Each structure stands twice: as structure tokens, then as C-alpha cells.
Amino acid sequence: MGGLKMGKSMIAALMASSAMASTPLLAQDAEQSGGIAEIVVTAQKRAENVQDVPIAISAFTAESLQERAVGSVSQLSAIAPNVNLDAGTPFSGSTAVLAAYIRGIGSDDFAFNIDPGVGIYLDGVYLARTVGANQDLLDVERVEILKGPQGTLFGRNTIGGAISIVTADPGDAFKAKGDVTLGSYKLFQVRGSVTVPITDGLSSAFTFGIKSRDGFLKRLPYPDQRANNTPSFDAFSAAGYDSAAKEGANDNWNLRGKLRWDNGGAVRATFSGDYSKDKGTSANKLIGTTEFVPGNFAGTTNLPGTAFDPTGTTGFLFAGLYNFCIGSTGAQIAARNAQALCGVAGTQFNPQFQLASVASANVDGNPANDRLPWDGRYLVADKDRSYASGNSYSNLESWGLSSIVDFDLADNLALKSITAYRELHWNAGLDADGSPLNFVQLSFTMNQWQFSQELQLLGNALDEKLNYVLGAYYFKEAGDLHDYVTFAEGLVQVDGPNELATKNYAFFGQIDYRPIDLIGITIGGRYTNERKRFEGGQQELNGFNYKLFGCADANGNVFPGGAFPLAPIPCQAGLGYPDPNNPVRVYTPGVNRKKFSDFSPKVGVQIHPTDDVMLYGSWSKGYKTGGWTTRLTNPQGNVAPDFNEEKATTWEAGIKSTLLDRHLQLNAAVFSTKYRDIQLNIQIGTSPTIANAGDARIRGFELEMVAAPVDGLTINGAIGYIDAQYTSVSAGAAAVGGANAFQAGTLVGETLPKTPKWKVNLSPRYEAKLGNGASLVMLADWTYTSSAWNDTQRTLLLKRVSTDIVNASISYREPDGKWSVTAGGTNLTDKRFLTSGGSNIAAGAIFGTYNRPREWYLRFGFDF
Numbered sequence: 001m002g003g004l005k006m007g008k009s010m011i012a013a014l015m016a017s018s019a020m021a022s023t024p025l026l027a028q029d030a031e032q033s034g035g036i037a038e039i040v041v042t043a044q045k046r047a048e049n050v051q052d053v054p055i056a057i058s059a060f061t062a063e064s065l066q067e068r069a070v071g072s073v074s075q076l077s078a079i080a081p082n083v084n085l086d087a088g089t090p091f092s093g094s095t096a097v098l099a100a101y102i103r104g105i106g107s108d109d110f111a112f113n114i115d116p117g118v119g120i121y122l123d124g125v126y127l128a129r130t131v132g133a134n135q136d137l138l139d140v141e142r143v144e145i146l147k148g149p150q151g152t153l154f155g156r157n158t159i160g161g162a163i164s165i166v167t168a169d170p171g172d173a174f175k176a177k178g179d180v181t182l183g184s185y186k187l188f189q190v191r192g193s194v195t196v197p198i199t200d201g202l203s204s205a206f207t208f209g210i211k212s213r214d215g216f217l218k219r220l221p222y223p224d225q226r227a228n229n230t231p232s233f234d235a236f237s238a239a240g241y242d243s244a245a246k247e248g249a250n251d252n253w254n255l256r257g258k259l260r261w262d263n264g265g266a267v268r269a270t271f272s273g274d275y276s277k278d279k280g281t282s283a284n285k286l287i288g289t290t291e292f293v294p295g296n297f298a299g300t301t302n303l304p305g306t307a308f309d310p311t312g313t314t315g316f317l318f319a320g321l322y323n324f325c326i327g328s329t330g331a332q333i334a335a336r337n338a339q340a341l342c343g344v345a346g347t348q349f350n351p352q353f354q355l356a357s358v359a360s361a362n363v364d365g366n367p368a369n370d371r372l373p374w375d376g377r378y379l380v381a382d383k384d385r386s387y388a389s390g391n392s393y394s395n396l397e398s399w400g401l402s403s404i405v406d407f408d409l410a411d412n413l414a415l416k417s418i419t420a421y422r423e424l425h426w427n428a429g430l431d432a433d434g435s436p437l438n439f440v441q442l443s444f445t446m447n448q449w450q451f452s453q454e455l456q457l458l459g460n461a462l463d464e465k466l467n468y469v470l471g472a473y474y475f476k477e478a479g480d481l482h483d484y485v486t487f488a489e490g491l492v493q494v495d496g497p498n499e500l501a502t503k504n505y506a507f508f509g510q511i512d513y514r515p516i517d518l519i520g521i522t523i524g525g526r527y528t529n530e531r532k533r534f535e536g537g538q539q540e541l542n543g544f545n546y547k548l549f550g551c552a553d554a555n556g557n558v559f560p561g562g563a564f565p566l567a568p569i570p571c572q573a574g575l576g577y578p579d580p581n582n583p584v585r586v587y588t589p590g591v592n593r594k595k596f597s598d599f600s601p602k603v604g605v606q607i608h609p610t611d612d613v614m615l616y617g618s619w620s621k622g623y624k625t626g627g628w629t630t631r632l633t634n635p636q637g638n639v640a641p642d643f644n645e646e647k648a649t650t651w652e653a654g655i656k657s658t659l660l661d662r663h664l665q666l667n668a669a670v671f672s673t674k675y676r677d678i679q680l681n682i683q684i685g686t687s688p689t690i691a692n693a694g695d696a697r698i699r700g701f702e703l704e705m706v707a708a709p710v711d712g713l714t715i716n717g718a719i720g721y722i723d724a725q726y727t728s729v730s731a732g733a734a735a736v737g738g739a740n741a742f743q744a745g746t747l748v749g750e751t752l753p754k755t756p757k758w759k760v761n762l763s764p765r766y767e768a769k770l771g772n773g774a775s776l777v778m779l780a781d782w783t784y785t786s787s788a789w790n791d792t793q794r795t796l797l798l799k800r801v802s803t804d805i806v807n808a809s810i811s812y813r814e815p816d817g818k819w820s821v822t823a824g825g826t827n828l829t830d831k832r833f834l835t836s837g838g839s840n841i842a843a844g845a846i847f848g849t850y851n852r853p854r855e856w857y858l859r860f861g862f863d864f
Contacts, residue, residue, distance in 0.1 A: 035662030036706050036714070037061075041144050042166070044510065045153055045416075045456055045469045051656045054522065054606050054616035056147040056669045056702060058083070058718075062140050062168070066179075067779050068763065069807055069826055069857070073098055073120065073143075073163060074134050078783040078805060079761050080145050081702045081720025083161075084754045087134050088282040088849055090791070090838030091442050093430030094394035095250075095280040098133035099836065102147050103673065104698045104724035104755040105160030105648060108791075108836070109681055112446060112481040112500050113534065113627040114690060117646070119150065119158035122165050123272065125402050125420040126155070128450050128477050128502075132398045132424050136276070138254050139193045139207040141168045147702070148650045148671060149622025151600030152524040155473060155506055159622040159648045169270060170195045170205035170260040176864050183857030185214040185249075201263025209254040215246030216853055217283035220380070222387045226372045227436035229361075233390035236486040237353050237495055237541065239443035240429050242393035247386070248283035248852070252276070266408040271401075278396040285386050286434025287837065288797045288846035289376045290742060291319035318488035319374040319439070319844030326361045326371045333359055340547035345490030349584050350541040355490055374488070374844050378435035383832050383850050390431030390441045398424040413459040423449045432838065432847040440845045441486040448479030467512045475504040483538075483631060487843040496538040498630045504530040510602070522604035522618070530596040534628045536587035536640055543584050545575050545634065576635040586635045596645060598623045617653040624679065629690045643690050649674045665706040673698040675724075680746065680753075680792040693792070694729035696752055698722065716763040724752040742841055744794035756788040756800070773815030781807040790837045790848070797846050798837035805831055822859040830854040 039059045041050045050059050058080040060070070070076060074095075077085035082103050087095040092110045099108040100118035107117045110131050120127045120135070127133050137143065143165055150158040178192030193207040221227075234241040256274040261267075325333065325342035333342050339359070346354030361371045378387045400422035407415040429443035457470040483496035510524030549571065572583045579585040604618035624646040632641070654669030680693040700722035707715045726748050744750070751757070763781045770776060783805045790798045809824030830853055837848030 036658070036665050036708050039142065041142070043144055043146050043164070044512070045471075046458055046467065050144075051658055051665070051667075052614065054520075054604055054614065054618060054656075055150075056652065056654065056671075058145040058147075058704065060143045062142065065137055065140065065143065066861075067765070067777065067809065067811070068781050069809065069824055070137065072134050072136055073100075073165070076143065076145065076163075078785075079716075079718070079763070079781070081704065081718040081759050081761070082147065082700060082722055083145060083720075083759075084756065084788070086754070086835045088836050089130065090836055091430055091432055091440075091847075092131075093282055093284065093392065093428040093442070093444075094131070094278075094396065094426070095282050096134050096278045096394065096396050097131050099130070099754065100133070100160070100163065101754040102145070102161035103671065103700065104696070104722055104752045105646075105673070105675060106754060107679075108754060110444075110446075111630060112448065112479060112498065113630045114679070115157045115625050115627070117157065117160045117624050119154055119162040120165070121154070121162060122274075122400075123167055123402060124164075124404065124418045124454070125400065125422070126452060126475070127422070128475075129424065129446075129448055131426050131446055131448075132276075132278070132396055135165060136209060136211075136252065136254055137165065138191060138209045138256065139168050141166045147669075148652055148673070149600065149620045149648050151598075151622035152508060152510055152526045152602040152620065153469070155508070155526060156504065156528050156530065156598070157624050159624040159646055167207075167256065167258075167272075168193070168205070170197075170203035170258050172197055172203055177862060179859050179861035181857050181859040183213075184855035185216055187211075187213045187855075187857060201261055203260050205256075205258045205260075207254075207256040209252070211250050211252045213250040215244060215249035215281065215283060217247040217285065217384050217386055217850075219245055219247070219386055219388050222372075222378070222389070222436045224372060226370050227389075229369055229371055230436050231355055231438065231489070233431070233438055233441055233486075235353060235355060236438060236441065236484075236490060236493060237350060238391060238429060238441065238484045238486075239427050239445045239482065240393060240395075241391055242429065243390065243431075244281060244392045247281050247388075247392050249279075249281055251279040268406040270404045272403075273399070273401045275399040276397070278398075279394060281392055281394050282430075282836075282849050283384075284388070284392075284430055284432055284434065284847055284849055285383065286378055286380075286388075286432075286845060287834075287848045288742070289319070289374065289379070290317060290841045290844050290846065291323060291373075291375050317842055317844055318491050322358070322488045322491060323373045323375075326358050326373065327363060328360060329363055330360055337550060340550060341491070341544075343547070345542055346493065347541060347543040347546075347584060349539065349543075349582070350493065350495070353490075353493070353541070358489065372437060374435075374437060374439055378433070378437075380434075384853065386434045387436060388431040388434045389436045390433075390438065391429030391443055392431055394426070394428035396424065396426045396428075398422070412461065412464075413457070416454075416456040416458065418452070418454040418456075420452050421450070423447075432840075433845045434847060438486050438489050440840055440843050440847065443484045445482045446479065448477060450475065450477035452476075465514050468510065470509040471507070473504075473506040473508070475502070477502050481630065487840075490542055492544050492633055492843075493541040494538065494631075494633055495541050496536070496630065498537060499533075499535045500627075501533045502530065504528065514606075514608075518608055520606035520608065522602065522606070525599060525601040528596070528598045528600070528623075530625055532594045532596070532625070532627060534592045534594075534630070534640065535590065536592075536628070536630055536632075538586050538630065538632050539582065539584045540586060540633045541584060546571050546583070549575065576637055578635060578638055586632045587640055588638050592628060592640045592642070594626060594628075594642060596625050598645065612658045614656045615654070616656075617651075619649075619651055621647065621649050623647045626679070627690070631689065641689070643679055643692050644677055646679050646692075647676045663708045666703075667705075668701065668703045670701040671699065678752075682746070682792060691730065693746060694748075695727045696724060697727050698724040698752070700724075712767045712769070714765045716761070716765070718759075718761045720759040722755055722757055724755045725749055726752070742795060742797070742839065742846065744796060746792050746794065750794065751789060753789045753792050753794075756786045756802075758784065758786040760784040775813045777811040777813065779809050779811075790834055791839060793839060795837065795839040795846060798834055798839060798848050800835070801833050803831050803833050804829065818864055819860070819862045822861070823856075824859075825854065825856045827852065827854045
């Protein structure tokens with residue numbers, strides 16, 4: 001309540017001082033003629049001073065990013081208010097995957113069927129997948145973070161906002177720059193860029209980056225000989241079987257080439273290509289275990305009741321079943337009709353990976369084949385230690401080609417064409433259970449390609465009082481995602497090949513009209529039409545349901561016993577398996593299709609009381625496209641479960657001001673968003689399921705400041721506040737989220753995931769001139785972030801604690817600016833918190849990823 005009252009007081013203060021009419025923008029670093037430097041952005045498809053753009057923007061120059069040790073998109077999170085960017089999503093196993101949230105709206109998944117809620121753009125080209133979206137910020141000119149729905153000019157899936165990465169173009173003179181960095185965990189990084197003029201008007205640039213670093217989470221051998229009796233993780237089907245002794249490592253390299261034609265004529269063109277290989281892995285850790293919940297399958301043999309509780313609200317836990325099987329005699333297993341469940345793991349559909357029965361392993365009188373049970377013994381207090389022994393790797397290869405061509409049709413009219421093709425190929429594996437057992441082993445392959453074409457007609461009229469952009473956009477992508485998941489030593493074995501494709505076209509336009517100096521008006525809109533295709537091939541290779549219900553499979557093999565016998569009903573039909581040719585396939589054969597159309601409007605008004613102050617207000621809409629759930633372990637009848645669009649409507653008001661002869665910049669914004677049909681990842685049994693779980697109301701404010709009070713000193717500051725609450729929640733989501741003792745639940749009145757209420761950043765920078773003409777630059781960076789939930793179900797063990805993160809650096813720059821040396825440290829107080837996590841209650845594990853520990857670095861840079 002105290003935070004809410006404080007937030008309301010600050011909003012009132014903003015309104016009282018007329019600060020309620022514009023969005024924030026942090027014009028970073030830089031002193032120029034004793035004042036704050038201007039940053040030019042292209043948030044409205046044309047070059048403008050960021051202070052003149054009536055959008056909430058946080059903009060960062062290349063120099064400010066390097067000084068603050070920001071090397072990837074996710075690291076922008078600490079310095080942008082109301083923005084949460086995490087390197088990795090639950091069970092992705094890769095830091096190249098980006099979980100991006102702006103003002104409470106985003107996406108925390110990597111699956112092909114789930115589109116991001118924050119659009120990532122590289123030189124104007126949309127990156128459709130969250131895989132690979134955590135871009136290395138290699139030789140960038142600037143990064144722009146646009147907050148709130150950006151549907152009019154940027155399109156679908158920018159319902160929360162957009163992040164635009166603009167890389168440096170070749171100049172018309174030879175130039176070479178780069179740096180070499182050494183640091184903690186054997187960090188070795190080399191980056192370089194060279195510009196080479198070719199002919200008059202034609203120049204080229206080549207940029208490269210190499211980064212390697214050891215992991216910080218060390219795997220320990222489990223000190224119990226029974227661990228040797230557990231089948232190796234390569235006894236189960238998977239995308240790959242690489243394993244690392246340390247998790248959290250990097251082995252990446254990137255290349256980019258550009259050709260720029262500009263001879264001063266009517267045509268300008270930039271052709272670029274980029275290629276990257278990323279082998280960075282996330283550091284996953286077991287946080288908690290769920291081997292037994294009352295009303296579910298008994299975790300020990302002396303609990304009363306039957307093996308299964310058909311009237312229970314949550315079903316049974318696989319950990320309890322596994323423990324029962326290894327710890328019960330044959331008579332006890334038969335008494336509960338569990339012979340098939342405790343028998344051979346696998347069916348005739350995965351003969352290569354069938355495993356012998358574990359029944360009675362610990363009570364058969366032969367200690368040589370005893371098995372480890374599943375319980376909390378694998379939890380390790382040290383955040384950087386784990387008993388994991390399974391696969392741990394991520395191999396991502398991506399590349400792209402693009403061309404940007406500008407035609408000057410007249411003095412006040414230009415046509416721009418952006419054409420691009422991109423591909424990515426990804427293979428990753430993760431031992432989520434953090435133990436020597438195979439309880440939650442996950443691996444994936446993804447292949448994707450995309451093609452996009454955008455045309456923009458940009459012009460002005462009426463002595464530049466009227467500016468407009470009209471455009472058309474075409475986008476097409478296709479690819480596949482294949483999931484491999486092993487639960488509870490093979491009791492459930494997911495093999496999930498899925499194929500998806502999208503076609504999208506849109507028409508958009510925006511007019512900015514300033515009839516008099518005092519007032520400006522903005523009107524815009526975008527119409528989008530989209531078609532999607534999906535075919536799911538998900539299988540459960542152990543045929544668990546057949547064994548559970550004790551009947552024959554499609555080949556006529558009869559399983560003895562079964563907790564809920566269905567005989568004489570044929571099992572495949574009785575259980576609802578839809579494919580007559582494959583009795584373990586859970587999806588109906590054939591292609592599923594969906595169509596979407598949307599109109600996203602925007603209306604805004606600006607007031608310019610002086611040349612250096614702008615107040616604005618806006619109303620806008622945005623949407624995020626729908627799709628299908630692709631992760632299932634049980635049949636769903638004759639329909640692939642789908643979900644619809646998300647929609648957001650936002651009111652925003654703010655002020656942008658440059659004061660005291662450009663020595664003080666204050667930008668502020670307040671906003672209110674109605675967020676409908678939210679797509680949330682809800683765990684149903686072992687299956688992470690996407691559903692339109694409810695609606696929310698999001699309100700908050702942002703305040704950003706740059707001050708240059710004296711020569712050499714620049715102070716950046718930012719405050720962000722969000723009150724984001726569910727206003728309605730579907731019955732299914734509420735029941736799943738609140739069904740057990742491990743989760744607080746998805747409930748009306750509770751906060752949205754990945755949305756801390758407060759974020760405060762303060763970054764003073766002082767540049768001292770030395771007697772020899774050199775300079776010493778000292779910079780500190782402090783960020784406070786309040787606590788937040790990492791997942792939809794508000795899993796108690798996965799809650800992100802409030803944090804104070806401090807980074808600092810000191811640099812020496814030689815008099816001519818040709819070289820520099822920097823020493824710095826990140827997370828100097830060694831504050832640790834969970835950045836991501838997943839809870840698979842049915843499978844028995846709650847797992848998560850901690851942020852990186854305290855690290856130091858030493859960088860040598862050159863610029864000739």
C-alpha cells in the first residue's frame with residue numbers, strides 16, 4: 001500500500017506541474033558544448049530528435065552502452081524503466097532466447113507457436129522468434145526502446161512495445177575501431193569494425209565479434225553409488241546429448257558486412273548481411289521438489305487409500321508413482337493394478353529407447369540394482385552448484401540478408417524499400433531436474449526462415465507543417481519445432497514434431513500535422529491480415545495412458561492391470577487418441593488453419609508551449625496474434641487446442657523538456673492500459689498450455705532525467721512504477737494456478753508475471769581532463785528493482801526478490817582518443833536472484849536460473 005500511495009502522489013505531482021502530457025525518453029550520456037547531446041531516432045520512420053517524438057522512448061547511444069557494460073539486449077533491462085528483459089526463458093537452456101516485457105506485457109517462451117509481445121527490430125527488420133532475439137549489440141549506432149502499443153507503425157506483436165537496434169553504417173573515410181576484453185570466468189572477447197571506402201559514393205564496413213567464457217554453475221557428482229544404476233540420459237530420445245561440466249558458458253562469434261551507396265543523388269542504398277553462431281547455455285538449477293501432494297499418488301507404500309484418487313482435483317504426481325514402483329514388492333504393485341505402470345518404459349514406437357522395468361528395484365534383495373528415489377536430497381544450497389548430469393548445450397546458427405533503398409521522388413517526397421530474408425537453426429538441451437535421475441530432461445530443435453518486404457512513402461507538405469508516412473508490409477515465415485522431453489525416468493516420453501507457417505500483409509499510415517506552433521495532431525492506423533497453419537505430431541512414446549487404464553494398444557498388446565480398467569472399450573477410441581495409424585499421437589492428423597485481422601489506430605495531441613517543452617497525450621491500440629498449444633501429453637479429441645489474439649488499449653500522457661540551456665532534460669509519462677484475452681502459459685499436468693486466461697488493468701508512470709550540472713559531470717536517472725493486476729481470470733487458469741501448496745495461483749487482483757512495481761536507476765558519470773590532454777572517465781550504475789513473480793502460477797519458490805545491483809567502471813582515454821583502457825565490475829554486491837524458472841508439479845520439479853554473480857573485466861579499446 002505504501003508503494004501505491006507513493007505512486008499516486010508522484011502522479012499527482014506530475015499532473016500538477018503539467019508533466020502529465022508526454023512520454024519519457026532518456027537521452028543518454030554525452031556532453032556537447034557543455035550540455036546534453038541530442039539523439040536522433042527513427043521511431044516514427046523518419047529521423048527526429050528524440051525530444052520531438054511524442055512516444056515514450058528510452059534511447060541509448062553506442063558510447064553509453066559500452067561505458068555501462070551493456071553487450072546484449074537483455075542487459076538493457078537495468079537501465080530502462082518499466083522494462084524487463086531476461087536472457088532465457090523457462091526450460092529454453094539458452095541465453096540467446098529473450099523474454100521481453102514492457103509495462104507488464106510480453107512473452108516468456110520460445111515455442112514457435114507463441115509470438116513475442118515486444119517486437120525486436122534489427123535495422124528495421126522484424127525478428128519473428130524470441131530465439132535469437134537477445135542480440136549481441138555489435139557496433140550499434142543506437143538502441144531505441146519504444147513503450148506501449150506500437151501497432152500503427154510497427155505492426156502485430158508490438159502490443160507491449162518495440163526495441164529497435166540500429167547498427168552503424170559505413171562512412172566515407174577509412175576507419176578502424178575495436179576492443180579486447182578479459183574478465184571473470186576466463187572471459188575473452190574481441191570486437192572490431194573497419195570501414196573501407198571503395199569508390200566515390202560507395203563504401204563498405206565489416207564487423208566481427210568473438211566471445212568465450214567459462215560457466216559459473218558447476219556440476220557435482222552425486223555422492224551415492226546408486227547414481228550409477230540410473231540409466232544415462234542418452235538412453236532416451238533427445239535432440240542431442242552434449243553435456244557440460246559447467247553451465248552458463250559462452251562460445252559465440254558474429255559477423256556483419258555492409259555496403260552503402262550514396263553519391264548525393266536521388267537514390268541511396270544499403271545492403272547488409274550478418275551471420276552468428278551462439279553456444280551460450282543458461283545455468284539451470286533445481287529449486288524444489290514435489291514428490292507427494294495429498295490426494296495424489298502415494299509417495300510411500302504405507303499411505304492409506306488406493307494408488308490413484310479419481311476424485312482428486314490435481315491428479316497424481318509422477319514422482320510418487322516412481323518412488324512407489326521402486327519401493328514396493330510385486331504383491332503391493334499387483335494390489336494396486338500398477339504392473340504395467342511399473343513395467344517396461346516405452347512402447348513399440350520407440351524400440352531403441354525401451355528400458356527394463358524398475359519394479360521392486362529397492363526391495364528385491366539385490367542391493368546392486370537399487371535405484372535412487374526422487375525427493376529433496378538433490379537440492380543444493382549453493383546457487384552455483386548442482387547435481388545435474390544430463391544434457392546441457394545450446395547451438396544456435398542464424399543469418400540474414402537485407403537491402404534498404406531510398407528514392408527521392410521529389411524535394412518533399414521519398415520512397416523507402418526494406419527487403420529482408422533471415423534463417424535460424426537451433427538445437428538445445430537442458431537437465432532441468434538438477435539431479436543424476438532423468439526426471440525432467442528437455443531438448444529441442446527449431447528451424448525457421450522468414451521473408452519480409454516493407455514499402456514506405458514519406459513526405460511533407462504545407463511548409464513541413466504536415467508530415468506523413470504511408471506503407472505496405474508483407475511477411476512470411478515457416479519452420480518447425482521438435483520437442484523431446486523425458487519425465488520421471490521415462491514414465492512419460494514426449495516426442496513432439498510440429499510444423500508452422502504464417503503469411504501476413506498490412507497497410508499503415510500516420511499523419512502528423514502542426515497547424516500552428518502551439519498544437520500538433522497525430523492520426524494513424526494499421527490494418528493487418530494474417531493466416532496461420534499448424535500441424536502437430538506430438539507423441540507420448542511410453543503409452544502411459546494405455547498402461548494406466550489397463551487395456552490393449554493399437555497393436556493388440558494387452559497390459560496387465562491398470563488403475564482404471566476400460567475393458568472391453570477399445571483403448572485408442574476410449575482414450576480419444578485421434579490417429580488410427582499411430583496410437584500414441586495426441587494431435588489429430590492434418591493441417592489446422594486460423595485467420596486473423598485487426599485494425600490498430602492511434603490518435604494523439606501535442607502542445608508546444610516553448611521550443612524546448614512538449615506535452616502530449618495519445619490513445620492507441622495494439623494486438624498480438626493467436627495460435628495453437630503445441631505441448632500436450634494427452635489427446636484432446638478431434639481439435640488442436642487454440643488460443644485467440646491479445647489486445648491492448650492504452651491512454652498515455654507525458655512531457656518532454658530540455659531546460660537550463662540543455663543542462664537538464666526531464667521526461668515523464670503516465671499511462672493506463674486495458675489488456676484483454678491475455679495469453680498465459682498455464683501448467684496442466686506435465687503440459688505447459690497456452691490459453692487466453694483473462695484480462696488485466698495496467699497503470700503506471702515513468703520519469704527519466706539527464707542532468708549536466710557542471711563541466712564533466714552527467715547524471716542519468718530513471719523511475720518506473722507499474723500497478724498491473726488481473727481484473728478477470730478464467731476458471732481453468734484460476735483452478736490450475738491455485739490447486740496446490742506450491743503456487744499462490746493466478747487470481748483476480750494479483751499482479752502480472754515479470755512485472756516489478758518499482759524500478760529506480762541512477763548513473764553518475766564524471767569525465768576529468770588530465771594535464772596531458774587525456775581524460776579519466778568514472779561511472780557508477782545503481783538499479784533497484786522491487787520483487788516480482790517469474791511465472792503465471794506465482795510459484796512461491798520462483799519469486800524474484802527485490803534487488804539492488806551496482807556496476808562501476810573507470811576508463812583512461814589517451815589525448816587523441818585513439819585508445820583507451822577500462823577496468824570495471826558488474827553486480828559488485830554479488831546480489832543473486834532468479835531471472836527465470838518453471839514449475840512442473842506433476843513431474844516433481846521446480847527449477848530456475850539465477851543471474852550472473854559478481855564479475856570483473858578489463859578492456860582495451862582503439863579507434864583510428
